[in-house]
Amino acid sequence: MAQETVVVIVGAGPAGIATSACLNRLSVPNVVLEREDCCASLWKNRSYDRLKLHLAKQYCQLPNMPFPDDAPTFVPKSGFIHYLDNYVSRYKVNPLYGRSVRSAVYEGGRWRVEAVSGETSVEMFVGRFLVVATGENSERFVPKVVGLEGFGGGVLHSCEYVNGERFRDKDVLVVGSGNSGMEIAFDLSNYGVQTAISIRSPVHVLTKEMVQVGMYLLKWLPCSAVDGIAQSLSKLKYGDLSQYGIRTPTKGPFYLKRTTARSPVIDVGTIDKIKTGEIRVFPSLSHVKGDTIEFVSGKAVRFDAIVFATGYRTTVRKWLKDDGDLFNDNGMPKQRPPNHWKGNKGLYCAGFSSSGLFGISQDAENIAKDISTILNQKNN
Known part of the structure; x- marks a missing residue:
């Protein structure tokens, strides 16, 4: 049986959890799907020990939660992971882990997102809006x-x-x-x-x-x-x-x-x-x-x-079957910032502006406000 919600978010990195948090603050129901067993897995499982945020903390905070005053200007990996975990807890972001998205199709005015959990279990998630938050560093x-x-x-x-x-x-x-x-x-x-x-x-x-x-x-x-x-x-x-x-x-x-x-x-x-x-x-x-x-x-x-140390590529084109005129053939937005985050058919992307955590925060806030506005207009 399909699980229905208003917004389906794919990816529980900083972009996904920030978008979910902003939606939660506006009381917009959403589901976050994450293929790994934790949020921010790139930071927790695939980064080297001495890593620090390369930018000052004021440019790296997620929406509505500044770093503590006593945090160092350039936050180390462990401190940032602690910050992310606190952020998820504060804004009641509850990703569904172990869900690897296999396809996302737009049918009948809704997004139908198919995800595989475990070896063979297949789940279907249906939402009016879809947020691609798998980012630029997916593969x-x-x-x-x-x-x-x-x-x-x-x-x-x-x-x-x-x-x-x-x-x-x-x-x-x-x-x-x-x-x-x-x-x-x-x-x-x-x-x-x-x-x-x-x-x-x-x-x-x-x-x-x-x-x-x-x-x-x-x-x-x-x-x-x-x-x-x-x-x-x-x-x-x-x-x-x-x-x-x-x-x-x-x-x-x-x-x-x-x-x-x-x-x-x-x-x-x-x-x-x-x-x-x-x-x-x-x-x-x-x-x-x-x-x-x-x-x-x-x-x-x-x-x-x-x-x-040759970077990453996006995986969007592997599973997104209808790009809503948002992504190019390389899996990056067709439009340059600041107009990159919204496509057609209720499709959005967060974390694709190549502007780091500062860009992620802007994307999350823009997406949540836009979806909330659309819903309010419909209700009125």
Whole structure:
């Protein structure tokens, strides 16, 4: 028998629980479906030990619940998990765990969402509105590398990395120079690992304080001015990084974040280790042969393990059978922020703005207010 509600939310990460909380505050019935056995599973089960929020806490809070005054400015992983659990409890968010959504179809003015629980049990959930809250980080992505299947060492994705203990005294290559890749390289080096990192694309390198100041200044100054300030501060602190194999983009860090969703690297100490040679820098991988990796520069180096910090992809297109003109072929919204969160046929998405937790909070509030408005108009 189908379970009927007003809003079906798929995903119990920060986006899903924030949307449910906002709906609960407006007394809108909703059901949250989560394939894992807990909320915020990416944070709880697939993140490394030293992870902290890269932005100041005021930019990372969920709707209607600021972080405590005594919380550090940059909240550690354990503190954020505690915050999320308190949030779920305060706003009476009750996800149904172990429900892996197989399909969502729009029929007769309602969304019919089919989910599998356990080995064979199939459940049907029906709602007038559907919120896709599976986010941008639903499925790990590892690029195709010729010969990788024959690599003699260990291969893992950043979501499987915990700390560098298991890699002591080994040679490890980190592939990917985003925040996760740079921080994992730093962590490995601190454990005495012979660490290298493959950097393919140009990146901006800033400190967390530079980003915090930049986000504040964006309230008052145009993006181009803030970018100029941030780039000047970065150059003053780090100098010319091209001599170390790190190229800088031609466009500014905040402009790129706004237009392409590419974040600057927030340095945790990695750059100093690169400068001293504790962390070696290589370009893109060409191919793998046995234990040896050859780079596009022609240099070949032996490694014991590879950590791919190469991000994630969405899985929306695998189960959403009617996209309500909301998603493109890559499973991302067709419209750019701030108009990305609403489609047709009562379809919404939360956590797809590439704006982190700040964007998630805005999505959740917008979606809840819009649904409540539609329901009130109908009742009147």
